[in-house]
Amino acid sequence: MKAPSWLGPRRAAALAERFGTPFYAYSSRLLRARSRALAKAFPSAAIRYAMKANANPAVLEAVRRAGLGVDTVSPWEVLLAREVGFRKKQIIYSGNMPSDDDLAAVHREGVMINLDALSSLRRYGRLAPGAKVSLRVNLDVGGGHHPHVITAGSESKFGLAPEELPEARAIAAEHKLRIVGLHQHIGSGIFELDLFLEALDPLLALLVDFPDLEFVDAGGGFGVPYRPDERPIDLEAWGRAITERFDAAARRYGRPLQLMLEPGRYVVCEAGVLVARVTTVKRTRDRVFVGTDSGMHHLIRPALYQSYHPVATYPLRERAAERLFFTGPICESGDLLAEERAMPLPEEGDLVVVGNAGAYGFAMASHYNLRARPAEVMVDGDDWRLVRAREGYRDVVRRRDVKRAK
Ligand SMILES: Cc1ncc(COP(=O)(O)O)c(C=O)c1O
Known part of the structure; x- marks a missing residue:
């Protein structure tokens, strides 16, 4: 290298x-450059950095200063994001298998909650009737650098299947939850724009069934080259193609709709x-x-x-x-x-x-063998x-x- x-x-x-x-070393200049490149490629989107990739407060601070929000997956990620200064509106929480305590803690923080199981939705409805909520769907199109990080298909624990959506709407109605977001994340380490679009199209096709939407979150997963023979994605081309598809769907929808994305690796890996x-x-x-x-x-x-x-x-x-x-x-x-x-x-x-x-390095470090991080x-x-x-x-x-x- x-x-x-x-x-x-x-x-x-x-x-x-x-x-x-x-020690891990990070380049704040590269963090800023990657964050700004995303904002430039997707000028109308809300970019939520997936802080699971690297939650060092200094990294979060650099990302926040570059204008990004955060995507969180645990109550403590939400707490840390708030401590670092992200506003509630800049934070989304995507819970997978959340406990009642998780739901209550995140609800207390007042951030957008994105749920992906009928049980979670039911329990959240009982806990916070009348709240806004987002649904994570699993439309069977997935990809990624390893089977462990592909998050679609019926063998994946993530997302609501299309056939579950009528029941999800019924549960929401019962508890007066307003479904204001639709979300999917198909996997991590994706290099093919066509695959991303193949997943985006069925997501956008769902909009007609959800009259109260405020945003659509197309997830993260943008690939970064690790091997000498891998090439960087053409971020601007991704920006143009994804924005174009989204804008067309938003026009058909007829009400203001925000595109949201949640890349983690792309922001911090090479930094x-x-x-x-x-x-x-x-x-x-x-x-x-x-x-x-x-x-x-x-x-x-x-x-x-x-x-x-x-x-x-x-x-x-x-x-x-x-x-x-x-x-x-x-x-x-x-x-x-x-x-x-x-x-x-x-x-x-x-x-x-x-x-x-920089991505999924320190964040996944452990004390195995009683060694210090x-x-x-x-x-x-x-x-x-x-x-x-x-x-x-x-x-x-x-x-x-x-x-x-x-
Ligand atoms: C829901 C969700 N959003 C975003 C990400 C970020 O993925 P990446 O770091 O590949 O962009 C992940 C990664 O696991 C995720 O599970």
């Missing part, structure tokens, strides 16, 4: 010296890297392992989805390339950050920079600041009441 322009070898070494490793240090070089009969102080507990995507992340090592070593396996300290053979990379072998103490790690640093031009401190033993092991055995 080519070093990102905002985090070359010198800068990475300086941050590693200052904050230790491993983030994970920086680790080589701890151990180990050769087996078949493999050359580059062991680092990070791993699947910090970036689970390679283990979970067999995702490819570009990797660079600093300093550049002048030696013949070998097939390297980048791994971490976790007790699983699946603990891999990158597999079979033809690169010069780094030395112990060198830095490893894993690219495209890494620090997070925001880089803005020549400035940087720590935006989340590395965890210590007490952050991971909360039980302060444990007494040492005598």
Whole structure:
């Protein structure tokens, strides 16, 4: 991988010296650029950044300042969004299998609630009769970079099927809920505009059955290239095609209707890297392992989805390339950050920079094996600041009441 322009070898070494490793670094300039590109490509749409991709408050703040709202999936995401300064109207909550407590907590915050099961709708109706609500539908058209992230079809737990919609309307009527939004999200990591449009058309065809709509949310999922042979989507072409279809449907609908979109990965993926240090070089009969102080507990995507992340090592070593396996300290053979990379072998103490790690990186990090989650640093031009401190033993092991055995 080519070093990102905002985090070359010198800068990475300086941050590693200052904050230790491993750490995530984010470029606030890239965050702003991606947010603004979305706003420009979809000038009439409300863009709701899917904060599940990366909920660091500094990331949220950058996105908020660029004019985006947020898409949330849990009460605490809603709370954090409010704390960061998003207005209620800029927040949508898409609950999947929400508990009664979830529904009550989100309702208390006064944000738009988007539901995708008849049971949730019934329970929400009892809790908040007369409220506005949005429905997430599942129209059988899905896509994405891995089966785990495809969110359509009858084997998916998401969305209401078309045949459930009459009952959904009846439940809404019984509790005087006003259905003001229709929503779908077909999956994550989509590169084909045609697939997105194929899913959008049946969504727009549903409008006639819902007289009180204020918005239609076509979801997120915009693909970002990870592998060298993948190309970026033509965002402007996506903007033109989606807006055109939506505008035509809105004209037919005859009442003011807002287009909503909720990309996560597109905003933050390329604006983030994970920086680790080589701890151990180990050769087996078949493999050359580059062991680092990070791993699947910090970036689970390679283990979970067999995702490819570009990797660079600093300093550049002048030696013949070998097939390297980048791994971490976790007790699983699946603990891999990158597999079979033809690169010069780094030395112990060198830095490893894993690219495209801004989305679903720290957000999916865990304490597996009782390891701390890494620090997070925001880089803005020549400035940087720590935006989340590395965890210590007490952050991971909360039980302060444990007494040492005598
Ligand atoms: C409902 C919903 N909206 C938006 C997103 C964001 O997807 P992406 O990060 O691929 O844009 C997701 C991702 O899982 C989602 O479930």
